Amino acid sequence: MADLFWPGDEHAGDLFSEPAFLSAMVRVEAAWLATLVEHRLVPADAADDLDGLVGPDDVAEVAAGAESGGNPVIGLLKLLRARVEPRNTAAARWMHRGLTSQDVLDTALVLLAGDASERVLAETRGQVEALATLVREHRATPVAARTLTQQAVPITFGLKAATWLESVVAAGRGLAAVDASAAVQVGGAAGSLAASSELAALQDDPDPAGRSLALVETFADRLGLVPVAPWHTSRGRVTAIGDALVTCTDAWGRIATDVATLARPEVGELHEATGGGSSTMPHKQNPVLSVLLRRAAIAAPPLAATLHTASALSVDERPDGSWHAEWATLRTLARRTVTASVQARTLLSGLRVDAEAMAANLAEAGDALLAEQRSIAGLLDRDPSPTYAGATDLLVERALATATTYLQETS
Known part of the structure; x- marks a missing residue:
């Protein structure tokens, strides 16, 4: 990338670019889906790395659709589900649940x-x-x-x-x-981890709240980040x-x-x-x-x-x-x-x-x-x-x- 308004911007390459942003959001969705599968809160056949579903060519479409919901995640999620459905119905059903x-x-x-x-x-x-x-x-x-x-x-x-x-x-x-x-x-939805706790409770987990916190730790570990409230x-x-x-x-x-x-x-x-x-x-x-x-x-x-x-x-x-x-x-x-x-x-x-x-x-x-x-x-x-x-x-x-x-x- 280069920017006439900011000489030298090309030194930053793809860092914080729109394609990088899109890729990072997909990485987050994939890590959360893998975490749900690992903790057996969703079926094992929901496992999917979401690889190859979206790329730089999809930036314009996701960006154009972001205004209606106020953020790009809603449109990205719709696109991911539509594209993963043919190869993995379970992944389309369970991705993003709890987030x-x-x-x-x-x-x-x-x-x-x-x-x-x-x-x-x-x-x-x-x-x-x-x-x-x-x-x-x-x-x-x-x-x-x-x-x-x-x-x-x-x-x-x-x-x-x-x-x-x-x-x-x-x-x-x-x-x-x-x-x-x-x-x-x-x-x-509101910072209480209610949805993930409900997923655990409805599957007779003896400690649904504790399971939610364990999900956060696994998720953070997959992304190399720190688990926090x-x-x-x-x-x-x-x-x-x-x-x-x-x-x-x-x-x-x-x-x-x-x-x-x-x-x-x-x-x-x-x-x-x-x-x-x-x-x-x-x-x-x-x-x-x-x-x-x-x-x-x-x-x-x-x-x-x-x-x-x-x-x-x-x-x-x-x-x-x-x-x-x-x-x-x-x-x-x-x-x-x-x-x-x-x-x-x-x-x-x-x-x-x-x-x-x-x-x-x-x-x-x-x-x-x-x-x-x-x-x-x-x-x-x-x-x-x-x-x-x-x-x-x-x-x-x-x-x-x-x-x-x-x-x-x-x-």
């Missing part, structure tokens, strides 16, 4: 979010490797620190890159934690995904802002590996990746805010519109984060550091950058120390250790 549309759609979204997160985490690992290299190579490269846009005190570029590194690792760990807790949605109107799991994605774009946006600033010709301390051209000014080498990363960082938080608004407006036992607002929002946020993750890795892997320009800018600033050191020395009536590096070495070592641990955790 509601929201169970299928929510679980499918969780699966899609997991796929997107896996890609982002793979790219994040590459970013950490590139950043660790920058930190090691430039731990002693002097550069002017800047605060509130003004030159402040001398630091090293390795220290600056170490702060980038720490933020990327923190974002990666946050996303991994959310991904590890990704959960199924199974509640039935229904969360139809408790949407913290969705906002957590959004927040984790935005934390990633925050980290990359900060790096991109630094790079774009230090790549200005009048500063010249950093350069992207390949600058972008101009349609009318051939001399320009625009920091395009930094620009696109800043775009993602600016656009992501409002999308997460929409998820939070939807969560706050969830009502009763099933939401009326707030749930519906989540689907496209989460898709857009996830795809854009995947795209940004690729662009961030590319930026960092090719970032060029101009140590001579850094030294020249320091020299031009002169002794002004040591004013704080002199003022502290004056308080004690002592001469300033030979250097003003503070705990730079320890902070750099700590960042490198963090990177090493993270890379071991994610290997």
